[in-house]
Amino acid sequence: MKQITRALEAIGDTIILMVRSFGYLGSIPRQWHRLIEQCYLIGYTTFPIVSILSFFIGSVLALQTGYSLQGFGAESFIGAVVGLSMARELGPVMVAILVAGRVGSAITAELASMKVYQEVDALKTMNIPPERILVLPRLLAILIMMPVLTIIGNVIGWFGGAVIAQYVPFIGTDMDAYFQSLRASVAFKDIFDGLVKAEVFGFCVILIACNIGLKTKGGPREIGHSVTRAVVVSLILILVLDYFVTKALL
Amino acid sequence: MTTAQQTSIEKEPVRVKIDNLSKSFGEQVILKDIDLDIAPGEIFVLMGPSGSGKSVLLKHIAGLEMPTSGTVTLNSAETSDPDTFAKTKIALVFQAGALFNSMTVFDNLALYPREHRLYSPQKIREKVMSTLRILSLENAANKHPSELSGGMKKRVAIARALVMEPDLILYDEPTSELDPTMSATISEIIACLKKEVNVTSIVVSHDRDLSLTIADRVGIIMNGEIQAIGTPTEIKNNKDPLITEFLNPKIDLDNPRYKTLE
Ligand SMILES: Nc1ncnc2c1ncn2[C@@H]1O[C@H](COP(=O)(O)OP(=O)(O)O)[C@@H](O)[C@H]1O
Ligand SMILES: [Mg+2]
Numbered sequence: 001m002k003q004i005t006r007a008l009e010a011i012g013d014t015i016i017l018m019v020r021s022f023g024y025l026g027s028i029p030r031q032w033h034r035l036i037e038q039c040y041l042i043g044y045t046t047f048p049i050v051s052i053l054s055f056f057i058g059s060v061l062a063l064q065t066g067y068s069l070q071g072f073g074a075e076s077f078i079g080a081v082v083g084l085s086m087a088r089e090l091g092p093v094m095v096a097i098l099v100a101g102r103v104g105s106a107i108t109a110e111l112a113s114m115k116v117y118q119e120v121d122a123l124k125t126m127n128i129p130p131e132r133i134l135v136l137p138r139l140l141a142i143l144i145m146m147p148v149l150t151i152i153g154n155v156i157g158w159f160g161g162a163v164i165a166q167y168v169p170f171i172g173t174d175m176d177a178y179f180q181s182l183r184a185s186v187a188f189k190d191i192f193d194g195l196v197k198a199e200v201f202g203f204c205v206i207l208i209a210c211n212i213g214l215k216t217k218g219g220p221r222e223i224g225h226s227v228t229r230a231v232v233v234s235l236i237l238i239l240v241l242d243y244f245v246t247k248a249l250l
Numbered sequence: 251m252t253t254a255q256q257t258s259i260e261k262e263p264v265r266v267k268i269d270n271l272s273k274s275f276g277e278q279v280i281l282k283d284i285d286l287d288i289a290p291g292e293i294f295v296l297m298g299p300s301g302s303g304k305s306v307l308l309k310h311i312a313g314l315e316m317p318t319s320g321t322v323t324l325n326s327a328e329t330s331d332p333d334t335f336a337k338t339k340i341a342l343v344f345q346a347g348a349l350f351n352s353m354t355v356f357d358n359l360a361l362y363p364r365e366h367r368l369y370s371p372q373k374i375r376e377k378v379m380s381t382l383r384i385l386s387l388e389n390a391a392n393k394h395p396s397e398l399s400g401g402m403k404k405r406v407a408i409a410r411a412l413v414m415e416p417d418l419i420l421y422d423e424p425t426s427e428l429d430p431t432m433s434a435t436i437s438e439i440i441a442c443l444k445k446e447v448n449v450t451s452i453v454v455s456h457d458r459d460l461s462l463t464i465a466d467r468v469g470i471i472m473n474g475e476i477q478a479i480g481t482p483t484e485i486k487n488n489k490d491p492l493i494t495e496f497l498n499p500k501i502d503l504d505n506p507r508y509k510t511l512e
Contacts, residue, residue, distance in 0.1 A: 110352075119349070121344070122344065126341075128361070128362070
């Protein structure tokens, strides 16, 4: 019972934080530098790992599909399977998980430490709302960067599949056939739906990271607890939201 | 905060009135029925043993804590109303500094005037550098707080408060980590702000010299209650044994309490 009220309270706090932050939308022209800095940080920290993981996820998909469909004319399916799975599902979910682990955790740690060491209080006494300069630029930055990262992830994943299709002997297709099948089955709507998912996941991850960071109380130990909590909550939420967003988009 | 609201701030010294303020954290009662009336432009020094609730009281005045009961009013606006802080410029020098660790010293000072667009970038630069010079920090401008000593951090925190050109400054043990010369400088700054710009100052300090030379009034807080209040002379002549003991601690080299340490 107590846990349910606490969870509801946390959801309420998170929504309030979002509304307050977007109330300062008008301040964005004055803080371009913060927005650009956050976009850069998100891109810079996640791009390498998104690339590596996408490549291997695409490869594994191609390998599994090729193996399972051996003898059923696999060549005409692999491109479609890898193309659709990456665009609709694995691309957005994987990028969101990496953002939670790489960016969300860093944000929680930074804001929690600012809270614990009274930097947030200092901002308040200066009549500078933390939502305006700490939360809003991060929320907008993730909305800008999620589609970029997801598209990069998709393309690299598709390419990873293509490499397997071409070079693993028992699959017996080539890149041309692979990309033909991919192009024939992946529609613009599939990619677009994936980007919508990515936006929802990324936004929730960063919002939760900010909220848990700013709600941290106590000392240095609690900074660590907050980071763990932010990552765990984000991961659960990504997978739960995935079901509902997928259903809504079908 | 819109700029219109910011620029409409009037420069007027603040009267701080605390009525019946009590504060508990959970079961623990920290402040009990505090009444204080601090006049505009007054220098009020608050003394008291560690843990007596001085920092908590300052946070109430700055609006960072809300009383369990009672009120804090700045001029005629209560701190429970968020608009109060748009009308009154308050600077709090935190006991632990609370510097922005991700920013250089220069940016720590420049944040306030930049965010509120008080001056042109050129003017902000000049103001920040001249404030740093007052506190002998000009060589630290491009350093990050992690590269500074405790006393330097304290001075940066004071400089950051001064740059705000506040109407009310709250200092939480401003001289606790400073050498005697620097402490004297801080006392001079506090006194000068009163004379030149008529700022109201509330200073939490253990520094008897500072307290007794610059204070208009001194309050002594013990266990969350105001034990005595008056001019420095009145406080010095106070006969309450708790007060005299607190102000003139005796060092007893043969205190039997510490026999177990041998
Ligand atoms: N946020 C808080 N939560 C619980 N107890 C607190 C909190 N802040 C201060 N206290 C307690 O209030 C008392 C007074 O603290 P403080 O005002 O910092 O003392 P000091 O007079 O040394 O500045 C201490 O016993 C401290 O443990
Ligand atoms: Mg204190």
